[in-house]
Amino acid sequence: MRRATAEPGGFLTDPLTALEGWAGDGVPIRRFEPGRYLVSGGELVRTALAGTTTPFEAKAATFGAVAGWVPGSGRSRPVNAALARELDRAWQAVPAERITAELRRSAEAGEAWPGALAPCYLRLFGEQLFPGLSPQARRTLQDALAASDGLDRTSTTLRRLRGRFAHSRADAALHRWATGRADPLPDALRTALGSADDVALALHGLTGAVCRAAAMVFAWTVLLDRGWRPGTPAGTVLRAAPVTEPAAHRVREALRLWPVAWLLSRKVTAATELGGVRLVPGDRLYLCTYLLHRDPDVWAGPGEYRPGRWARPPEGHKARYLPYGFGSAACVGSRFVNQATAKVLECADALAGFDLRIIEPEPVFGSLLSPPVVRPVPPD
Template structure:
């Protein structure tokens, strides 16, 4: 999207070109990156090569497979060993051992819920009705299925209602516009206070998990953090996990539905797991992975210093025609048996790979299978550009799901 004082030019291949200032000279890169980060990195990689600087913070963007894996695996100790995912007010929750413990406990909690309740997925999809609005419907269905895992049924009803409102009002993602942002921040602040109060209540002795009362995600965080961890920090980590348990799964399914309609793929004729994998290739959950530099070194011939950041662009790695035949096309068949495949990092890579990646992929597969099973699908809309704010959110579209059998 062009900004004030710039013209928005389109190249003959249909791709957007660099923004050009009124005087005809290249300019406005930072503004364009903020408005259209995916278009920016695509063009930058074509014109500058697989290693280039991002204009907003000067971090080095890497789209070369060998350099990307070198960064993510960090075998030479060039990068900070504490994950930025656990960023809370006042810094990062650490040490690394605590972060690993939280990830393991959260993964085990989600996996147990999925194993015990997977047969509920068709009923959850049926509740969406014949016509549903996506990607909101995907987030709503995921939350409905995971609700008792996210918060135990004996949690305060007001808190459970508040968390459902967060999902229903799309507060899990950052929406645009000042009023929308103000409302989102106000509701999120209220949620943080409510979850902090629940942390204190559970610490004070409210009945915890036991026979007939399986633990929830908040119990997993509480049981994995030192007892002196401030309640507000426990709440913030829980909310990070809440977000990443709901929004990405709903978005993966939404992207699969939209991409299949766009490229003429009959989802009923392909394995749901293959469609989910291909959706994650085109629209990875973690599209840009930042790593803080700990020691000075070179990446792709460019020197980086301590205090700088290197960002691996998974979005570009997954769309490189040199490693993925027909990279821009939605082709679930590429996952059928052995074949030429490039680097695949939809949930990150190296020691900081998302702890719940396998569980999230399994849940997305089950949800997509429930949507496609025994129904004819029709997608309308979805022609806008994605919204990028941490994760890549699909443009809105309508899904008509007509049952093909009683």
């Protein structure tokens, strides 16, 4: 076995600069701080993601606050299946005309994307997920989504306190809604979780995860469609251009190039080795899909936006493309994010002429990889 060589500091302070320096260097695992390792080798990432308790402990983001939740357990499987069914039903049930109208309203109002898009997704698909949820409770959920988006960009003490308050109110609103309902989703959650408090936490986690992730994937895709590149300054207007590639290919390529779940975490719970590196309990692995998706041995032009590559993906891509993780702890909302966002993109293509003005030019490598902030520019 060998010890991984420590890399210079700065990764968590300035991730993009570090990642640009490491992209394509072929190092599968590196120590960037004592007890912290960045993993980007395909087989090593899959090995670490396959564990849920020993030697690598996983936490499913949607259920991270639910006590005793183990991804892939007998307790979790029926819940994940029920959630996946409900999410599928939700995106399929919303008519295209409703989506186009919501996008047009947001664009004409000049709302800032991606922040304003998460509430758009909630308005569109929340009606299906949470039938009968009161307008006040829906606004409470929107406030919690806005608080999460703000934390990614400016995590001050005051903002964190406001965020905790917003999320507590959202938990309470969903607790009231789910209590006593006989809908398939609350029923499945109550059966598996037992506690009404845990049902509310799970529903809130689901809503935040899928709405925010879908909003960011949509924003990344429309930015890349209009030619955005790192370093594009604030004030630049990205012009709308004819789109020829299918929406599904564009979504997959945006997730390859700028994966929203760019860094997946696993805690080491037992002495083991990974890639020849000795690991001890308490070490932390950071599994980097950003680097994994730019492996030059698999992807031609790994830093270029080429949606056409998905018409015939390269050999070996399945081991180098994990935008939602892998195994039993993979994101339960992955199908929703991909297919709902492709559907929304198809509706957005009907809004020809809307350009995007960059307001905040830098992507943010927070809990999610958030794109630059833009505002739609209505046509003259």
